[in-house]
Amino acid sequence: MAWSRKDLLGIAELSAEEIHLILDTAESFREVSERPIKKVPTLRGRTVINLFFEPSTRTRSSFEIAEKRLSADSLNFSSSTSALTKGESLLDTAMNLQAMAPDLIVIRHGHPGAPHMLARRLKAGVINAGDGAHEHPTQALLDAFTIRRHKGTLQGIEVAIVGDIEHSRVVRSNIHLLLKMGAKVRVAGPFTLMPAALETLGVEVCSSLEEAVTGVDVVMMLRVQLERQARLRVPSVKEYFRLFGLTKRHLSLAKDDVIVMHPGPMNRGMEISSEVADGPYSVILDQVESGVAVRMAILYLLSGAREP
Amino acid sequence: MSVSHLDGQQMRRVIRRMAGEILETNGGASDLLLAGIRTRGVPLAERLGAAIAQAEGLDVPQGILDITLYRDDLSTIAPQPVVKESHLPSIEGKTVVLCDDVLFTGRTIRAALDALQDYGRPRAVRLAVLVDRGHRELPIQADFVGRVFQTQARERVEVAFPETDDGREEVVVLQPTSEE
Amino acid sequence: MNGRHLIFRGARVVDPSQNLDAFATVEVQDGKIARIEDDIPSRDGALEVDAAGQVLVPGLIDMHVHLREPGQEYKETIRSGTRAAAAGGFTAVACMANTSPVNDNRTVTRHIVEEAAAAGFARVHPIGAVSKGMAGEELAEIGEMVRGGAVGVSDDGLPVKNAELMRRALLYTRHFGVPVIQHAEDLDLTGPGVMHEGEWSTRLGLPGIPGSSEDVIVARDLILSEDTLGKYHVAHLSTGRSLEMVRRAKAQGLAVTCEVTPHHLLLTDQAVAETEFSTDMKMKPPLRAELDRQALRKGLVDGTVDAIASDHAPHHPDEKEVQFSSAPFGILGLETTLALCLDRLVRPGLITLERLVDLLSCGPARVLNLPAGTLAPGSVADITFFDPEKVLTVDRDRFQSLSRNSPFGGWELRGAPLSTYLGGRRVQL
Numbered sequence: 001m002a003w004s005r006k007d008l009l010g011i012a013e014l015s016a017e018e019i020h021l022i023l024d025t026a027e028s029f030r031e032v033s034e035r036p037i038k039k040v041p042t043l044r045g046r047t048v049i050n051l052f053f054e055p056s057t058r059t060r061s062s063f064e065i066a067e068k069r070l071s072a073d074s075l076n077f078s079s080s081t082s083a084l085t086k087g088e089s090l091l092d093t094a095m096n097l098q099a100m101a102p103d104l105i106v107i108r109h110g111h112p113g114a115p116h117m118l119a120r121r122l123k124a125g126v127i128n129a130g131d132g133a134h135e136h137p138t139q140a141l142l143d144a145f146t147i148r149r150h151k152g153t154l155q156g157i158e159v160a161i162v163g164d165i166e167h168s169r170v171v172r173s174n175i176h177l178l179l180k181m182g183a184k185v186r187v188a189g190p191f192t193l194m195p196a197a198l199e200t201l202g203v204e205v206c207s208s209l210e211e212a213v214t215g216v217d218v219v220m221m222l223r224v225q226l227e228r229q230a231r232l233r234v235p236s237v238k239e240y241f242r243l244f245g246l247t248k249r250h251l252s253l254a255k256d257d258v259i260v261m262h263p264g265p266m267n268r269g270m271e272i273s274s275e276v277a278d279g280p281y282s283v284i285l286d287q288v289e290s291g292v293a294v295r296m297a298i299l300y301l302l303s304g305a306r307e308p
Numbered sequence: 309m310s311v312s313h314l315d316g317q318q319m320r321r322v323i324r325r326m327a328g329e330i331l332e333t334n335g336g337a338s339d340l341l342l343a344g345i346r347t348r349g350v351p352l353a354e355r356l357g358a359a360i361a362q363a364e365g366l367d368v369p370q371g372i373l374d375i376t377l378y379r380d381d382l383s384t385i386a387p388q389p390v391v392k393e394s395h396l397p398s399i400e401g402k403t404v405v406l407c408d409d410v411l412f413t414g415r416t417i418r419a420a421l422d423a424l425q426d427y428g429r430p431r432a433v434r435l436a437v438l439v440d441r442g443h444r445e446l447p448i449q450a451d452f453v454g455r456v457f458q459t460q461a462r463e464r465v466e467v468a469f470p471e472t473d474d475g476r477e478e479v480v481v482l483q484p485t486s487e488e
Numbered sequence: 489m490n491g492r493h494l495i496f497r498g499a500r501v502v503d504p505s506q507n508l509d510a511f512a513t514v515e516v517q518d519g520k521i522a523r524i525e526d527d528i529p530s531r532d533g534a535l536e537v538d539a540a541g542q543v544l545v546p547g548l549i550d551m552h553v554h555l556r557e558p559g560q561e562y563k564e565t566i567r568s569g570t571r572a573a574a575a576g577g578f579t580a581v582a583c584m585a586n587t588s589p590v591n592d593n594r595t596v597t598r599h600i601v602e603e604a605a606a607a608g609f610a611r612v613h614p615i616g617a618v619s620k621g622m623a624g625e626e627l628a629e630i631g632e633m634v635r636g637g638a639v640g641v642s643d644d645g646l647p648v649k650n651a652e653l654m655r656r657a658l659l660y661t662r663h664f665g666v667p668v669i670q671h672a673e674d675l676d677l678t679g680p681g682v683m684h685e686g687e688w689s690t691r692l693g694l695p696g697i698p699g700s701s702e703d704v705i706v707a708r709d710l711i712l713s714e715d716t717l718g719k720y721h722v723a724h725l726s727t728g729r730s731l732e733m734v735r736r737a738k739a740q741g742l743a744v745t746c747e748v749t750p751h752h753l754l755l756t757d758q759a760v761a762e763t764e765f766s767t768d769m770k771m772k773p774p775l776r777a778e779l780d781r782q783a784l785r786k787g788l789v790d791g792t793v794d795a796i797a798s799d800h801a802p803h804h805p806d807e808k809e810v811q812f813s814s815a816p817f818g819i820l821g822l823e824t825t826l827a828l829c830l831d832r833l834v835r836p837g838l839i840t841l842e843r844l845v846d847l848l849s850c851g852p853a854r855v856l857n858l859p860a861g862t863l864a865p866g867s868v869a870d871i872t873f874f875d876p877e878k879v880l881t882v883d884r885d886r887f888q889s890l891s892r893n894s895p896f897g898g899w900e901l902r903g904a905p906l907s908t909y910l911g912g913r914r915v916q917l
Contacts, residue, residue: 031393031394037426113694113813132813201691
């Protein structure tokens, strides 16, 4: 199949076929990162703007490396270094960037829908690198890529996603992706951090960590987003860890070959214990590695889809 | 209506001859590396390797080169090609024989040369093609040629190997169809 | 004298106040309805108007609009807002008090009435603030405002949060017979919410406004209205549960009324997803779930709902063309309400034309105690004409309103306003 989208805004609108294409393409790009010279000329002469309205180390550097390995010219705007904090509207910022004729814009924004608004207005392709608590499609794709490398498939795999569900864009993208690819998803977390009507998305909502992880192939821990909560919705870190912090004991309830994932950055001792984060089941660093290959694949596919 | 044509037996015969020429030019099989360009350069490289092994009793290392990432027409081709992995053993100090089914404009070979560069520094690079159909757009010539076909630019030369083309084994020249 | 003596022939006349739905001739003299008969002979000096193919109804009243003047004339003015009303088939509007300065005193009330009269496109009935400065602390000078022309009180835009203040307002307004109109919202439950809390807010990752945010205030206020015997009106009621509470309160005999908006009757929270975060889908209360929408439609049919009101809330494009969470709440309504109701409520057979006229004219007149909403002989000749078969495509660029924030742009609707008459004079746009 051929890629025809100008933008990658979310997983919700992708077909299983499109997801397969991205993951298969990413497999090929992994090889580039294993070469002595980790660079191909594919996007030579293309300009990519990384527009980050929220602090991000991991996602932004992953995109930057992917762009550089594809020989694109990339440019970073982040909220601390530009007019983004000076009250200029998102649309004005975008129109100014458009005047610089970029081919692709990677955007991270605190508000759901900000990338969609840009995509409607701009000729450049738009990649959503996280919009509020809405979607983070490249994270879900790299998670799927990591699971597929470890389990061979996503079909029939059981995944438990645990933590601050309400504030997580990662969980929404992952739920859409995993269900489209035939996996089963359970979620667990404090009910005060659980969005309304979550089960309508097709997931099983569990009331305890133990219930969620029993018999699963994959445990995905989410970061508790302390900075997004005006008032902490759990009484204390200690109580959170006791209820929903992942320890070795929990992993004994899961399948023997369970893998543990975390999109990072981790709050050790809040949602995950160090013995698990650094333990043999952890594939957290594989996720980071997968991120570059997946983002290269997306940059490649979106560049090719654009009108000449 | 194809004027130029090779059947399976002719193809095998031509490939054996090419293998002989490669050995002769290289003075044997030492330090050779056969790199098949996806898709149909791969079966050609395999057949050349087998013929060389038969003649010399020595396995020549082989590799696969995917040149998608090096194309100069990324946004103008549709549908967009699917990127596949390259598998290339070390090319350092080797004589790399690039293998492809058809030599036409030369752009694929240009991309393949760029790609090779990213894997290291070979001692020399040669080019083996089953069919040279003319109409070059770049100053590129093959060192080992199976057959030369006189073609019109709009015609299509199709090489079929059993493993890539549902059991067919032949070379045909096709007239342009109406939708092209 | 032109415009003083008119005879309208051939129209279908629908007036629920007289149980009338028939082809009839209507005679207007000296700004008042003179008589309605099967046929009326021609008379010297009377202007004959051929209204064949048209529906003639008591002038429509939008009992909930924001005209933005004084203070935010870049969004709307009394002039532009009443032009929008006339274009939409309305002869009267009631405008909310959340202007700048707030309409919490007789001076502002008089200013609005006078500006509207000078413009002459539609009658404007000001709603005064419940509390001084809409600060939710002290009662505003309600008596003075009523004397100046206010027909109800509301802090709309904000709820009357303090239960004690609401109790006082319900008691005090009994002296004047005007309703306390509540924007029922518990701001703590709303929190940072920007759309209805449910499947779609979860999918979109937007903070939700639960239905309970409205319901807990309606429940509280109904208890207070029972104790005080005050007149209580729920503005833009949006949930099935609030509607059920109003239904029960009415059965109990309380002086309770409610209005619903066209957008809550026609759209749901899913529209936010379908339009990929269009800020024209952002208003308060938010577009609710399908079950709520069904409940409101049932309330139209069974009579629980007293009025359809647009909550016309103009905002400048610069304010709306931002990311969803940052955009102000509110959408336009005056120029689309009638056509939407004709095409989407009457044509599919949900309600009759007579019921629609009740909801858009008689009902609001009853709630606000206005001398309108009827074509009875002797009443002021405020008349709306519309063509139920005329097809129109909503074109936001041709709105009379200064703003463009309508979610209905591009909708093709059958049923269109044609003209309005104020006191027997045709309104010229």
